Amino acid sequence: MSHTIVPAEGVRLPWEGVPDHVRRAVEAELGAAVVAAVTQTGGFSPGVAARLRLDDGRRVFVKAVSAETNDISARMHRKEARKVALLPPGTPAPRLLGSYDDGTWVVLVFEEVEGRQPHIPWERDELRRVLAALGELARIPAPDGVHAPREDGFGRWREIVAAYDAGEDDLHGLDPWVRDRIHELAEREDRWAVAAAGDTLAHGDVRADNILLTADGAVFVDWPHTLRAAPWFDLLISLPCIAMQGGPDPEETFAAHPLGRDADPDDVTTVLVAVTGLFLGGARLPAPPGLPTLRAFQKAQGDQALAWLRKRL
Template identity: 65%
Template sequence: MTATAPPAQGVRHPWSGLPAPVRAAVEDILGAPVTEARSQSGGFSPGVAARLRLANGGRAFVKAVSAEVNADSPDLHRAEARVTASLPAHAPVPRLLGSYDDGTCVALVLEDIDGRQPRVPWDRTELDRVLAAVGDLARILTPAPAEVPAVAGLKARMFTGWRTLHAAGGDARLHPWAAGRLAALAELESRWAEAAAGDTLAHGDLRADNILLTRDRTVFVDWPHAVRAAPWFDLLVMLPCVAAQGGPDPDALFTAHPLGRDADPDAVTAVLAAVAGYFAEHALRPDPPGLPTLRAFQAAQGAAALTWLRQRF
């Protein structure tokens, strides 16, 4: 299969473009000057994302953004710093080495993971490895080992897509199947919060660009959207993106996975409806600053989620 989603990329800025006080603060955290910085293209965070080499031979990963680039991104970096710092040492995530925040610009200094993102279109061997790691992650993070918002609170404003579209009288750009069933989809979506409740610390935004494969580990990066949710929540959120990037049928993957096999089918359908509605409604919005491929990426995920929802409907 081929991928239908565009690359997950924000507009990157070079390490050298950061203000001198920010670069100096990062070097203070690391205890050595930066001698080399290689920008990384994957992921939707705008601003700086770079692998650093240091004068003392050390390495680190830095991500930094200012409110001038994107008004929402500094708060996401702050959330990621809080979550990453609170995760247990044995969790497969990068360690937070330090952070900088001057009120406008936020920088995170993280352990540099010597790995790569999974190939897309997805390779089945790599996908099976990642799916097994998602199950392991849910076991490690249940019960939730840190304070994060309940999914019903953090996603309350996001998972209203079908209800928003229904209240607006629909949209000519919607898939005909969805356009003819907005009332039913809105009602189904309204049940998502109770259906998604649980005590697993979920990543909340799993995609290929948030995963690194090393020789012997699968590492999950970028944690600003972490929530307390059902153990199968991450698996469900991830699979429409897998399908949009050339992966197999999401329903078959979900029902064959240990997390999916144990999930209540009605709860899964309600949460899937909310996810599909989120992507359908957000894909119709203008591109946000610094994220030129986001809406097309959401449209591809939304199409895959809707196809999956139609199977379950």
């Protein structure tokens, strides 16, 4: 199918746009003043994402958002602070150096990673490096405190069916293949958490804008969705986005990867049903403040996931 590349971007705020008292508090925690800030593109946060240079020579990465701009993003930052504190040594993730939370502004400060996001459209060698890194990540056991699969945005088919049966949704905009099978998809979606179960540490939201290519391989950033899941979970959720951004066919890539070859086919299809619903169901919701491309991004991912699902079913 044709590729519709949609950028992953929110409305970025420069570091200088953060209130003075918040910036002073962050500098106090770091024990140094910020002398330069470079805003980073890519990703969906409607707040700050910047590389900072401090007056003692250190470099850090900071992300910050106000709940008044987007309360969901503020809650995601708080969730990420809790999750990254649980990541075991050796996880390919930046280390959290400090945080600030006054109930409105939430700021996370990470060590700076010397790396860059993959090129889009995907280049073969860079994709190979990321697929290898996913294989290495799947070797890490999930630590205590990282939860097993649960709702967290899944269950969209069930929500759509409930609204349809109540006469509140006419299924407008959904593919005819989906409309004909909407109850079947919702029923199968109910089993996704069991199908995705496992003991592996999973990032839970692998996309190009959450990856930094480094001299040693790849580092994954933005960990609010991390969970305990099957080893192949991250591979599966990444492939619709990779395909949408110029990458290869998801089924072929999954089947060729060691994680995909070892996966139970029925479990994979069940989780793919839920992932397809997550994207296509989310795309039908109103756009959140400060995230103008999110719904189009979800729709493009959902279209790729649906094409893959139709092959498997």
